[in-house]
Amino acid sequence: MKRLKTEYVAGGGLIDRRSLLAGGVSFLAATTIRPVVAAIEGDKTIAEDFPRWTKTLAGQGSPYGEPSRYEKSVVRKLLLPAAPENAGTSAWLTPIDQLQGIITPNGLHFGSYHYGVPEIDPNKHELLIHGLVDRPLKYTVEHLLRYPMVSSTRFLECSGNTAINAMSPFTGNETCQDLYGLVSCSEWVGVRVSDLLSEAGLTKKARWIIAEGADSGSHSRSIPVSKMLDDGIIALYQNGERLRAEQGFPMRLLLPGWEGNTNVKYLSRFEVTDRPAFTSHESGLYTEHLTSGHAEGFSFHMEVKSAIMHPSAGQLLNEKGFYEISGLAWSGRGKISGVDVSADNGVSWARAQLQGPVHDKALTRFSIPWRWDGESTILQSRAIDEEGRVQPTRKVWKQKYASPTFNHYNAIQAWQIDKDGSVSNVFV
Amino acid sequence: MKRLKTEYVAGGGLIDRRSLLAGGVSFLAATTIRPVVAAIEGDKTIAEDFPRWTKTLAGQGSPYGEPSRYEKSVVRKLLLPAAPENAGTSAWLTPIDQLQGIITPNGLHFGSYHYGVPEIDPNKHELLIHGLVDRPLKYTVEHLLRYPMVSSTRFLECSGNTAINAMSPFTGNETCQDLYGLVSCSEWVGVRVSDLLSEAGLTKKARWIIAEGADSGSHSRSIPVSKMLDDGIIALYQNGERLRAEQGFPMRLLLPGWEGNTNVKYLSRFEVTDRPAFTSHESGLYTEHLTSGHAEGFSFHMEVKSAIMHPSAGQLLNEKGFYEISGLAWSGRGKISGVDVSADNGVSWARAQLQGPVHDKALTRFSIPWRWDGESTILQSRAIDEEGRVQPTRKVWKQKYASPTFNHYNAIQAWQIDKDGSVSNVFV
Numbered sequence: 001m002k003r004l005k006t007e008y009v010a011g012g013g014l015i016d017r018r019s020l021l022a023g024g025v026s027f028l029a030a031t032t033i034r035p036v037v038a039a040i041e042g043d044k045t046i047a048e049d050f051p052r053w054t055k056t057l058a059g060q061g062s063p064y065g066e067p068s069r070y071e072k073s074v075v076r077k078l079l080l081p082a083a084p085e086n087a088g089t090s091a092w093l094t095p096i097d098q099l100q101g102i103i104t105p106n107g108l109h110f111g112s113y114h115y116g117v118p119e120i121d122p123n124k125h126e127l128l129i130h131g132l133v134d135r136p137l138k139y140t141v142e143h144l145l146r147y148p149m150v151s152s153t154r155f156l157e158c159s160g161n162t163a164i165n166a167m168s169p170f171t172g173n174e175t176c177q178d179l180y181g182l183v184s185c186s187e188w189v190g191v192r193v194s195d196l197l198s199e200a201g202l203t204k205k206a207r208w209i210i211a212e213g214a215d216s217g218s219h220s221r222s223i224p225v226s227k228m229l230d231d232g233i234i235a236l237y238q239n240g241e242r243l244r245a246e247q248g249f250p251m252r253l254l255l256p257g258w259e260g261n262t263n264v265k266y267l268s269r270f271e272v273t274d275r276p277a278f279t280s281h282e283s284g285l286y287t288e289h290l291t292s293g294h295a296e297g298f299s300f301h302m303e304v305k306s307a308i309m310h311p312s313a314g315q316l317l318n319e320k321g322f323y324e325i326s327g328l329a330w331s332g333r334g335k336i337s338g339v340d341v342s343a344d345n346g347v348s349w350a351r352a353q354l355q356g357p358v359h360d361k362a363l364t365r366f367s368i369p370w371r372w373d374g375e376s377t378i379l380q381s382r383a384i385d386e387e388g389r390v391q392p393t394r395k396v397w398k399q400k401y402a403s404p405t406f407n408h409y410n411a412i413q414a415w416q417i418d419k420d421g422s423v424s425n426v427f428v
Numbered sequence: 429m430k431r432l433k434t435e436y437v438a439g440g441g442l443i444d445r446r447s448l449l450a451g452g453v454s455f456l457a458a459t460t461i462r463p464v465v466a467a468i469e470g471d472k473t474i475a476e477d478f479p480r481w482t483k484t485l486a487g488q489g490s491p492y493g494e495p496s497r498y499e500k501s502v503v504r505k506l507l508l509p510a511a512p513e514n515a516g517t518s519a520w521l522t523p524i525d526q527l528q529g530i531i532t533p534n535g536l537h538f539g540s541y542h543y544g545v546p547e548i549d550p551n552k553h554e555l556l557i558h559g560l561v562d563r564p565l566k567y568t569v570e571h572l573l574r575y576p577m578v579s580s581t582r583f584l585e586c587s588g589n590t591a592i593n594a595m596s597p598f599t600g601n602e603t604c605q606d607l608y609g610l611v612s613c614s615e616w617v618g619v620r621v622s623d624l625l626s627e628a629g630l631t632k633k634a635r636w637i638i639a640e641g642a643d644s645g646s647h648s649r650s651i652p653v654s655k656m657l658d659d660g661i662i663a664l665y666q667n668g669e670r671l672r673a674e675q676g677f678p679m680r681l682l683l684p685g686w687e688g689n690t691n692v693k694y695l696s697r698f699e700v701t702d703r704p705a706f707t708s709h710e711s712g713l714y715t716e717h718l719t720s721g722h723a724e725g726f727s728f729h730m731e732v733k734s735a736i737m738h739p740s741a742g743q744l745l746n747e748k749g750f751y752e753i754s755g756l757a758w759s760g761r762g763k764i765s766g767v768d769v770s771a772d773n774g775v776s777w778a779r780a781q782l783q784g785p786v787h788d789k790a791l792t793r794f795s796i797p798w799r800w801d802g803e804s805t806i807l808q809s810r811a812i813d814e815e816g817r818v819q820p821t822r823k824v825w826k827q828k829y830a831s832p833t834f835n836h837y838n839a840i841q842a843w844q845i846d847k848d849g850s851v852s853n854v855f856v
Binding site for chain 1: 479481482483484485486487488489490491492493494495496497498499502503504505506509516518520526527528529530531532533534535536537539541543544545546547548549550552553574575576577578579615616617642643644646664665667668669670671672673674677678694750751752754783785787793795797
């Protein structure tokens with residue numbers, strides 16, 4: 001077998017993909033992947049033991065399919081149980097490190113709730129637009145389904161995603177799912193908010209819109225009119241099918257790139273106003289405390305962020321040799337323009353490959369080939385968006401935000417690889 | 429309220445979208461959508477009757493979510509039950525007309541089976557590559573999961589999709605799901621076939637690869653090496669999560685744009701040869717009979733095709749007025765470049781808007797505003813792909829294919845709109 005010389009682009013074993021593809025020699029043959037494929041000799045090319053499923057006629061599936069029974073461990077994890085003492089607040093963490101590509105299947109999309117998951121009868125639900133408008137209007141779900149639809153592949157992220165790294169002075173045995181499970185990405189389809197506002201007619205004083213949900217606590221946020229007109233969507237479909245109850249059935253507000261809680265689920269009311277309402281959540285939980293002594297409210301944008309998903313905390317590398325480092329990057333400011341990866345604790349960095357097409361304000365998959373030498377090391381990723389914003393270090397992030405603030409944490413993630421192949425969260 | 433003059437771009441009520449968006453007047457205000465939104469007077473802007481879910485703390489969701497209980501009718505439909513008399517052949521039709529956007533959720537992806545849906549233990553499954561190779565190789569699932577992954581958003585279509593229109597001399601009360609339910613679209617992620625073939629090393633005589641599944645009938649197809657090297661993928665993930673049993677868990681072959689049955693599920697063997705195997709399915713069911721007297725085997729490409737999904741057969745228009753005509757187009761030859769729509773039985777046509785980004789060999793959503801005057805009429809769509817191929821009329825299609833051939837039907841679809849708003853399949 002021909003072997004190309006593997007060219008490294010940075011320390012710790014990061015490989016130049018182009019060097020591997022050159023000369024018709026396979027990407028993998030040039031690495032230490034060899035031990036994982038077993039050569040077969042002579043006539044033993046046909047399996048001798050035929051398993052059960054090759055010999056018996058199988059079943060026929062179901063009207064609404066389910067994941068493989070062998071994937072039962074790939075499920076969401078409850079962060080906070082919905083209980084009276086939590087005032088209905090609960091959160092489901094997506095097993096984001098066990099997924100691939102950029103789409104999150106609907107059954108695994110993260111959820112974050114202040115008042116549980118209501119099951120709303122769509123025939124009894126309406127969207128009301130009132131306040132500083134020429135004519136208040138009410139829309140039934142059936143009516144909205146007749147409107148022109150737009151499609152957007154966009155991420156949603158809870159502003160409290162990765163809060164553990166913001167709050168804890170030390171790292172523990174938290175997994176990637178614990179740390180990054182409050183971000184997901186879907187194809188959202190719905191009606192432009194601007195079409196409905198145009199019908200209602202904004203008056204000259206209209207500056208803000210209070211978006212309210214039909215859940216028992218009437219979760220509400222004040223949103224600038226400009227954002228609503230720019231790219232606000234009344235989402236009715238997610239990844240092809242109608243929204244699920246956990247995502248706001250029969251409709252939710254979608255504000256691409258903005259913190260999850262502004263994407264009001266169970267949307268039932270827009271009150272157009274000249275000022276924000278300072279609702280309890282926007283004045284409390286979703287206002288950040290800064291070391292400067294100021295408070296930062298209406299901190300809508302989710303900033304540029306990334307994490308390596310393979311390998312990541314909670315996973316195990318079974319042997320040294322070739323791996324593909326693969327992760328996700330996103331920014332509420334626009335498209336991801338690049339991701340740098342380090343395999344030697346930040347001494348050297350190499351640019352990863354982005355899996356296209358790169359969508360605006362969507363999860364973006366990056367990857368880079370890597371040869372693990374079996375020694376302990378630290379992996380990191382650092383994303384850059386099209387506005388040129390770069391992920392800060394944890395130290396820089398902590399210089400801005402005061403304790404007990406834990407929202408909007410977007411610092412560079414470091415994973416410790418130990419000699420035994422275990423991967424864990426680490427601060428550097 | 430200002431009203432713009434609605435500009436029509438073709439007969440039967442097709443509207444120029446640009447005329448509606450001009451001058452800051454809403455898209456909808458200029459149409460007869462008015463009756464569907466109820467104006468509200470005076471102080472009655474807040475709902476007086478609060479439904480149950482606004483007053484009680486709700487439940488907390490589940491580790492793997494499910495669709496809304498109000499969407500129970502949006503399920504797949506069994507075309508042929510898996511039964512001994514069908515030799516295990518069965519098919520599940522996607523409710524494609526009830527979806528939006530381009531992604532098909534995994535639970536609703538169509539399935540077509542010759543030997544049922546086996547539940548394969550991934551720890552006992554391997555992919556064998558042998559035949560005209562330098563070194564036969566066996567890959568476990570665990571090994572393949574370490575390989576570099578690529579992502580592709582691609583449609584899959586059973587070559588028998590829309591067979592009713594090919595076979596039946598008359599139309600009946602078949603629905604859009606009955607006619608178009610054997611096409612779906614997903615984000616597929618997996619390993620390039622070319623990477624594995626490069627490792628095994630193709631010999632000079634290698635021209636074909638027999639791809640075989642581990643189902644009880646060993647479903648097999650002969651695939652040219654050139655296609656495998658071009659864009660063949662060993663798919664391991666679908667829309668983020670691992671393949672489901674119904675889609676070939678633990679792995680399937682993905683051949684973008686090629687007829688569904690070549691995308692071998694439960695993939696377990698590649699035998700590299702110098703000629704096709706003429707397996708039973710490729711010699712029989714998947715060979716078409718032509719009116720010229722010839723048989724057309726190895727008819728791999730799914731040709732350019734489209735259908736209007738809203739409105740479509742089985743649906744009902746409740747009232748005259750504004751609707752958005754929305755449909756899907758796709759081509760196994762590349763990207764969709766345009767879709768023309770007629771609302772007056774083919775007398776005049778207008779170009780629909782394509783919902784971007786338009787992916788190569790993927791479902792592509794098109795739409796055009798339409799004002800239904802309440803009279804009976806016929807809607808049609810005609811797709812064009814980037815190779816300039818255009819959907820044929822049914823008459824032209826029938827001039828090529830002889831009875832009883834029913835595969836690869838891609839003629840222009842016509843939907844009859846009756847005065848009572850009912851929509852049905854019609855031949856024109």
